[in-house]
Amino acid sequence: xxxxxxxxxxxxxxxxxxxxxxxxxxxPMCHLAQEQDGYLTEDAMQHIAELIGCTPAEVYGSASxxxxxxFHPVGKYVIGVCxxxxxxxxxxxxxxxxxxxxxxxxxGGTTSDGMFTLEExxxxxxxxxAPMLQVNYRYFENLTHDQTDVLIDDLxxxxxxxxxxxxxxxxxxxxxxxxxxRAARDTI
Amino acid sequence: xxxxxxxxxTRWDDPQGHTLARYRETGGYEALRKAMAQEPDAVIEExxxxxxxxRGGAGFPCGTKWGFLPKDVFPRYLVVNGDESEPGTYKxxxxxxxxxxxxxxxVLIASWAIRAKQAFIYIRGEMAFAHERLAAALxxxxxxxxxxxxxxxxxxxxxxxxHFGAGAYIVGEETALIESLEGNRGMPRLKPxxxxxxxxxxxxxxxxxxxxxxxxxPWIINNGAAAFxxxxxxxxxxxxxxxxxxxxxxxxxxxxxFGTTTFRELFESDEFGGGIRHGRSVxxxxxxxxxxxxxxxxxxxxxxxxxxxGAAGSMLGSGAIIVMDxxxxxxxxxxxxVKFFAKESCGKCSPCREGTNWLEKIYRxxxxxxxxxxxxxxxxxxxxNISPGLTWPPKQxxxxxxxxSAASPLASSVRKFRxxxxxxxRKVA
Ligand SMILES: Cc1cc2nc3c(=O)[nH]c(=O)nc-3n(C[C@H](O)[C@H](O)[C@H](O)COP(=O)(O)O)c2cc1C
Ligand code: SF4
Ligand code: FES
Numbered sequence: 001x002x003x004x005x006x007x008x009x010x011x012x013x014x015x016x017x018x019x020x021x022x023x024x025x026x027x028p029m030c031h032l033a034q035e036q037d038g039y040l041t042e043d044a045m046q047h048i049a050e051l052i053g054c055t056p057a058e059v060y061g062s063a064s065x066x067x068x069x070x071f072h073p074v075g076k077y078v079i080g081v082c083x084x085x086x087x088x089x090x091x092x093x094x095x096x097x098x099x100x101x102x103x104x105x106x107x108g109g110t111t112s113d114g115m116f117t118l119e120e121x122x123x124x125x126x127x128x129x130a131p132m133l134q135v136n137y138r139y140f141e142n143l144t145h146d147q148t149d150v151l152i153d154d155l156x157x158x159x160x161x162x163x164x165x166x167x168x169x170x171x172x173x174x175x176x177x178x179x180x181x182r183a184a185r186d187t188i
Numbered sequence: 189x190x191x192x193x194x195x196x197x198t199r200w201d202d203p204q205g206h207t208l209a210r211y212r213e214t215g216g217y218e219a220l221r222k223a224m225a226q227e228p229d230a231v232i233e234e235x236x237x238x239x240x241x242x243r244g245g246a247g248f249p250c251g252t253k254w255g256f257l258p259k260d261v262f263p264r265y266l267v268v269n270g271d272e273s274e275p276g277t278y279k280x281x282x283x284x285x286x287x288x289x290x291x292x293x294x295v296l297i298a299s300w301a302i303r304a305k306q307a308f309i310y311i312r313g314e315m316a317f318a319h320e321r322l323a324a325a326l327x328x329x330x331x332x333x334x335x336x337x338x339x340x341x342x343x344x345x346x347x348x349x350x351h352f353g354a355g356a357y358i359v360g361e362e363t364a365l366i367e368s369l370e371g372n373r374g375m376p377r378l379k380p381x382x383x384x385x386x387x388x389x390x391x392x393x394x395x396x397x398x399x400x401x402x403x404x405x406p407w408i409i410n411n412g413a414a415a416f417x418x419x420x421x422x423x424x425x426x427x428x429x430x431x432x433x434x435x436x437x438x439x440x441x442x443x444x445x446f447g448t449t450t451f452r453e454l455f456e457s458d459e460f461g462g463g464i465r466h467g468r469s470v471x472x473x474x475x476x477x478x479x480x481x482x483x484x485x486x487x488x489x490x491x492x493x494x495x496x497x498g499a500a501g502s503m504l505g506s507g508a509i510i511v512m513d514x515x516x517x518x519x520x521x522x523x524x525x526v527k528f529f530a531k532e533s534c535g536k537c538s539p540c541r542e543g544t545n546w547l548e549k550i551y552r553x554x555x556x557x558x559x560x561x562x563x564x565x566x567x568x569x570x571x572x573n574i575s576p577g578l579t580w581p582p583k584q585x586x587x588x589x590x591x592x593s594a595a596s597p598l599a600s601s602v603r604k605f606r607x608x609x610x611x612x613x614r615k616v617a
Contacts, residue, residue: 021390023371026371027368061373062372066355067354069355080314084524089433123478128433128441137313137315170352173324176327177347183345
């Protein structure tokens with residue numbers, strides 16, 4: 001349970017500065033908190049509310065609409081298998097079942113070592129490369145069951161740390177606008 | 189005939205296509221310079237003349253949409269719809285990952301034309317790699333004086349902001365996108381009165397455009413409206429990206445002449461789909477994303493053109509074509525889509541919130557072997573309460589078209605493959 005670190009407070013303020021109204025930074029700030037802690041903690045929501053100038057309930061109210069925000073700890077790697085139609089036609093359902101067996105958990109569950117959470121996903125815009133899955137929102141496409149096993153073993157062995165950061169981290173590159181390059185700040 | 193002209197996917201095979209250096213080497217940001225040398229209204233006229241139809245789903249003419257902005261009301265905003273979540277749709281992610289500067293240039297041209305105070309590029313949350321590519325490209329563009337203060341050394345200043353979502357299909361609907369961008373739950377607003385052009389972001393005039401729509405602007409400005417309308421059909425100009433998925437030999441995202449290429453060419457030609465896999469035949473396909481009513485063999489020779497497709501009761505929507513071969517279980521395929529809409533219903537209006545979930549439960553009962561013969565008519569009846577008449581374009585008892593979309597796969601499959609529903613139910617009885 002953590003509030004933003006000082007470095008992340010700076011990042012949060014930078015995000016709020018991108019918009020005419022600070023509240024527009026709500027989703028990116030929730031992602032920032034999730035990047036810091038792996039999931040969205042109550043303390044972080046409280047802190048976001050203080051920074052934006054709203055109530056913690058409003059932060060939870062918005063965040064709980066969106067599937068990517070987790071309100072309890074999840075695995076270091078969240079595996080999401082697409083079973084929507086294009087993937088279903090080419091073995092997406094079987095891939096999900098295979099992952100359940102490989103990981104020894106049901107969809108929605110987390111392995112006891114805290115390494116993996118397994119989710120069933122809707123279409124992820126990779127339909128021509130089915131079946132596919134994401135690990136922490138990184139794409140792995142045209143997968144066989146054997147390739148999936150190798151991927152999971154590699155993740156467990158720490159061999160994919162470079163391409164797949166821990167859950168919560170999305171872009172490793174932030175948009176940052178140098179002060180002298182900004183158009184005049186506009187609030188409305 | 190299959191097309192070889194590419195307008196917006198020219199850099200996709202270039203491993204460096206996403207960098208500013210390569211974009212510039214291949215003519216990048218010249219269109220912006222050209223646009224900025226003209227009055228904003230002249231740019232709007234050029235885009236109107238190009239008859240660029242929106243690529244996000246509704247296919248509304250882009251220039252006309254810009255013309256709806258009320259005169260002299262400022263500030264105005266541009267919101268770029270990169271939420272791409274309609275099942276089967278896969279093109280905007282590629283446009284962002286492989287050629288982010290083309291999008292940024294399109295955003296700047298549009299912002300110049302509509303005199304936007306600020307632009308927000310809203311990318312779906314689950315696309316981490318697209319986020320990296322876009323953030324990096326924007327940082328390059330700022331450093332090169334292409335965004336922000338004094339763009340290209342002029343006295344025009346405007347910020348382009350990368351924004352991202354957190355997983356909710358409905359946020360792709362333009363008013364929900366705006367709610368989400370204001371930091372709220374992504375629930376659609378009622379239209380009227382909340383047409384974005386009049387009351388959009390922060391209740392100010394706002395244009396919402398799809399990523400692919402805007403990616404066409406550099407080409408149009410560079411080559412002129414006449415060159416654009418010379419490609420494809422005069423009423424459906426330029427090219428379009430179609431994501432061809434499912435049971436074809438060569439699934440892929442193909443840029444083809446809009447309005448002239450036929451479904452058969454797309455499925456069968458070696459340049460594109462390469463035929464139905466395992467030498468089978470096509471049983472049905474989704475012509476324009478999960479919301480679109482299905483097509484069958486009799487539609488194979490139809491052109492990928494909004495007019496005939498619309499007249500036949502469907503749409504090209506978001507350019508998502510999902511092919512199902514003769515071995516496909518149609519009840520299960522329809523259920524997958526209905527389940528999707530039930531899950532993604534935002535819950536704001538009851539016909540959609542309750543109706544789609546009832547539909548999903550009835551499907552589940554049929555698939556699990558507990559179906560009753562009246563369930564087939566019950567499905568149609570519940571769907572009819574969401575979308576009276578079950579026609580396309582749909583009538584709706586709902587705030588937005590998501591609810592009625594759930595009726596499309598259902599009505600298509602029940603009407604054409606009722607025997608498969610009956611077989612499921614008989615298997616048990
Ligand atoms: C449920 C629903 C989901 C939508 N999803 C998207 C989407 O992901 N991307 C998109 O560009 N448009 C989507 N649209 C269409 C938008 O509301 C809007 O028409 C479009 O972004 C306008 O851009 P265009 O005129 O450039 O096509 C969706 C519409 C509905 C009703
Ligand atoms: S139709 Fe469905 S998604 Fe659209 S506003 Fe109503 S409940 Fe929400
Ligand atoms: S259906 Fe699986 S990525 Fe689109």
